[in-house]
Amino acid sequence: MTDTPIHRLGRFGSSWIVGLGRIANFAGGIVLAIVRPPWRVQRVVRAVYDAGVLSVALICGAGFAVGMVLGLQGYTTLVRFGAQESLGAVVGLVLIRELGPVVTGLLVIGRAGSATTAEIGAMVSTQQLDGLRMMSIDPMHFVVMPKALALAFVMPLLSSLFIVFGVFGGYVVGVELVGLDGGSYMASLENAVGFRDDVLQSLVKSAVFGALLGVIATYRGFTSPGNAMGVSRSTTSAVVTTSVWLLLADYVITAFWGV
Amino acid sequence: MKTSTAAVRDFVVGVFVLASLLAVAYLSASLGGLSYKGAGGFELVAIFDDIGGLSQRSPVKISGVKVGQVKAIQLDEDLRARVALDLDPSLELPIDSSASIRTAGLLGDQFVSLEPGAEDQLLGPGETFTYTESALSLDKLVGRLVHGDAFGDD
Amino acid sequence: MANVDSREAHVEIDSVRLGFGERDVFEDLSCRFARARITVLMGGSGTGKSTVLRMIAGLQRPDSGRVVVAGEDVAALSERGLQRVRRRLGMLFQDGALLDSMTVLENVGLPLREHTKLGEAEIRDAVHERLAAVGLHDVDELLPGELSGGMLRRVALARAIIMDPEIVLCDEPFSGLDPPNVERIEALFRELCHDRGLTLIVTSHHMASSLRMSDQIVLLQHGRAVLGDPGELATSGDADITDFLGADGAALARQIAREGHR
Numbered sequence: 001m002t003d004t005p006i007h008r009l010g011r012f013g014s015s016w017i018v019g020l021g022r023i024a025n026f027a028g029g030i031v032l033a034i035v036r037p038p039w040r041v042q043r044v045v046r047a048v049y050d051a052g053v054l055s056v057a058l059i060c061g062a063g064f065a066v067g068m069v070l071g072l073q074g075y076t077t078l079v080r081f082g083a084q085e086s087l088g089a090v091v092g093l094v095l096i097r098e099l100g101p102v103v104t105g106l107l108v109i110g111r112a113g114s115a116t117t118a119e120i121g122a123m124v125s126t127q128q129l130d131g132l133r134m135m136s137i138d139p140m141h142f143v144v145m146p147k148a149l150a151l152a153f154v155m156p157l158l159s160s161l162f163i164v165f166g167v168f169g170g171y172v173v174g175v176e177l178v179g180l181d182g183g184s185y186m187a188s189l190e191n192a193v194g195f196r197d198d199v200l201q202s203l204v205k206s207a208v209f210g211a212l213l214g215v216i217a218t219y220r221g222f223t224s225p226g227n228a229m230g231v232s233r234s235t236t237s238a239v240v241t242t243s244v245w246l247l248l249a250d251y252v253i254t255a256f257w258g259v
Numbered sequence: 260m261k262t263s264t265a266a267v268r269d270f271v272v273g274v275f276v277l278a279s280l281l282a283v284a285y286l287s288a289s290l291g292g293l294s295y296k297g298a299g300g301f302e303l304v305a306i307f308d309d310i311g312g313l314s315q316r317s318p319v320k321i322s323g324v325k326v327g328q329v330k331a332i333q334l335d336e337d338l339r340a341r342v343a344l345d346l347d348p349s350l351e352l353p354i355d356s357s358a359s360i361r362t363a364g365l366l367g368d369q370f371v372s373l374e375p376g377a378e379d380q381l382l383g384p385g386e387t388f389t390y391t392e393s394a395l396s397l398d399k400l401v402g403r404l405v406h407g408d409a410f411g412d413d
Numbered sequence: 414m415a416n417v418d419s420r421e422a423h424v425e426i427d428s429v430r431l432g433f434g435e436r437d438v439f440e441d442l443s444c445r446f447a448r449a450r451i452t453v454l455m456g457g458s459g460t461g462k463s464t465v466l467r468m469i470a471g472l473q474r475p476d477s478g479r480v481v482v483a484g485e486d487v488a489a490l491s492e493r494g495l496q497r498v499r500r501r502l503g504m505l506f507q508d509g510a511l512l513d514s515m516t517v518l519e520n521v522g523l524p525l526r527e528h529t530k531l532g533e534a535e536i537r538d539a540v541h542e543r544l545a546a547v548g549l550h551d552v553d554e555l556l557p558g559e560l561s562g563g564m565l566r567r568v569a570l571a572r573a574i575i576m577d578p579e580i581v582l583c584d585e586p587f588s589g590l591d592p593p594n595v596e597r598i599e600a601l602f603r604e605l606c607h608d609r610g611l612t613l614i615v616t617s618h619h620m621a622s623s624l625r626m627s628d629q630i631v632l633l634q635h636g637r638a639v640l641g642d643p644g645e646l647a648t649s650g651d652a653d654i655t656d657f658l659g660a661d662g663a664a665l666a667r668q669i670a671r672e673g674h675r
Contacts, residue, residue, distance in 0.1 A: 045272050049271065127506045127508070127510040161282050164285060199286045
């Protein structure tokens with residue numbers, strides 16, 4: 001095999017495109033599995049519990065902390081321009097448009113995404129997926145689809161919780177600690193935030209992030225080689241790949257939203 | 260025993276989904292202003308020479324009370340700013356009412372302030388304000404002071 | 414070896430070639446597995462014992478050749494056709510391959526819940542019947558993580574036979590088990606084969622138990638298969654076989670042959 005840097009680049013590029021094609025194919029398989037009965041309600045509920053409910057404390061706590069930091073940083077910056085009355089708008093817009101979906105996304109990747117990849121990878125290495133195939137049960141339908149669907153479903157919900165707790169955290173700092181007027185905090189927030197440009201953009205972002213995570217995390221687990229080393233590599237790769245794609249997608253959505 | 264743990268899990272998932280949907284609803288309706296849509300629907304138009312920093316969703320106020328918001332801003336044929344206002348339908352504004360662009364505080368957000376007139380005839384949906392006053396921008400104001408015609412008519 | 418060959422073959426592997434990457438596992442493998450008998454696949458590690466089972470199960474397709482299971486060539490079947498054949502197969506994986514998020518009851522009853530219209534009570538009864546057959550009671554609510562190695566294998570065996578298959582494939586059922594558990598599983602295999610008439614294909618490198626319980630042995634070496642019962646293997650004179658059995662194995666095989674098959 002010829003081995004110049006150009007050849008290597010070419011091989012890397014073509015194998016990358018092949019990988020992209022495989023993931024797209026896999027994602028199509030998940031969509032097909034979603035629409036194909038039986039509905040696996042119990043499996044999905046279980047996955048929502050694992051990915052969503054178990055992340056609630058983390059998300060709410062992180063949201064509150066981020067909101068408090070934003071409140072403090074925002075206040076010290078705004079007060080220089082005498083615009084501290086706009087603190088609510090600053091905290092709210094930053095949380096809704098960016099930090100809510102992005103930080104929630106990264107936290108869920110780290111918590112639920114990695115767990116999903118590791119769990120499916122372990123099922124591959126302990127032959128649980130082959131066991132399902134032997135019982136004529138499609139692992140895509142029984143294992144992959146509920147987990148991917150749950151990740152895509154809980155992401156906007158968790159992001160909304162994050163934002164609400166963040167706004168509350170900003171309120172605690174701005175109103176209780178610094179002594180701004182609570183009414184003007186909320187008023188500037190309500191005036192600044194719009195549905196289509198801000199809230200809808202936020203929900204669309206987190207839904208896209210959730211879908212990305214659902215597909216990549218399950219794909220990496222599903223294709224992980226059947227040994228402990230392979231599972232840990234797949235898990236790392238799922239976390240890194242999804243984080244990078246999330247940030248790229250964030251920029252693209254923000255740019256196309258035109259704001 | 261086993262059924263009850265599964266049932267507890269289902270219940271907790273239900274609570275989680277409900278609470279999160281409440282958060283979504285709060286963001287959309289209360290913060291996002293979706294709920295205000297209910298009171299809108301009465302559209303009036305005001306033409307300005309200069310709208311300053313006015314933008315979509317900027318509030319519309321009468322005597323400081325919010326009665327609606329800016330729905331759209333376009334340039335009309337005469338290259339002036341045509342601002343569509345979405346107002347509370349119960350408003351009764353005489354045809355000689357005026358619209359002006361004001362600033363909340365020295366550096367705050369801009370909003371449209373309406374001044375009711377005295378005529379008996381009322382403005383109907385889609386009609387245009389006859390009298391408008393454009394945004395007063397700080398740099399223009401400073402310019403006038405420097406050139407000593409601060410109190411000259413504009 | 415003609416007496417073994419003449420029995421009706423339930424599973425037949427014919428001229429199979431299979432390679433992973435550059436390495437050929439089988440160049441030209443042919444062997445037959447008799448109906449209602451216990452066949453043990455033996456061979457050193459890396460000789461592809463598990464791969465043979467995976468090919469029979471349709472989990473691994475050969476590069477060429479035929480794998481005929483109960484009259485159908487699984488190497489040529491679509492995923493749909495495979496599902497039909499797999500209804501007649503049960504498989505006991507090396508570490509049980511039970512779903513670790515589900516209880517024993519849910520695990521064993523899963524095929525019934527997926528493929529039949531039985532109600533919860535009927536499923537529970539069927540599960541209890543199979544669990545009793547493998548000597549387990551009151552384990553319904555345990556998770557696989559809470560079971561010992563021997564119990565895990567037996568639960569997995571109960572799951573493998575829940576749909577009343579004709580053929581049960583067992584991948585290294587004795588690995589990591591202590592002697593009492595090995596004997597218990599051996600006895601279960603004999604019972605399944607002789608009382609229920611199932612065809613058992615077992616991979617094992619556990620020499621003593623393999624020789625004790627097998628009706629026939631398929632010895633995999635250097636990509637080819639040698640078939641025979643323990644006595645025939647001990648007296649074959651083939652260098653490969655003598656090497657594999659070693660002195661102890663050969664002695665045990667001769668003893669088993671002398672005492673008659675059980």
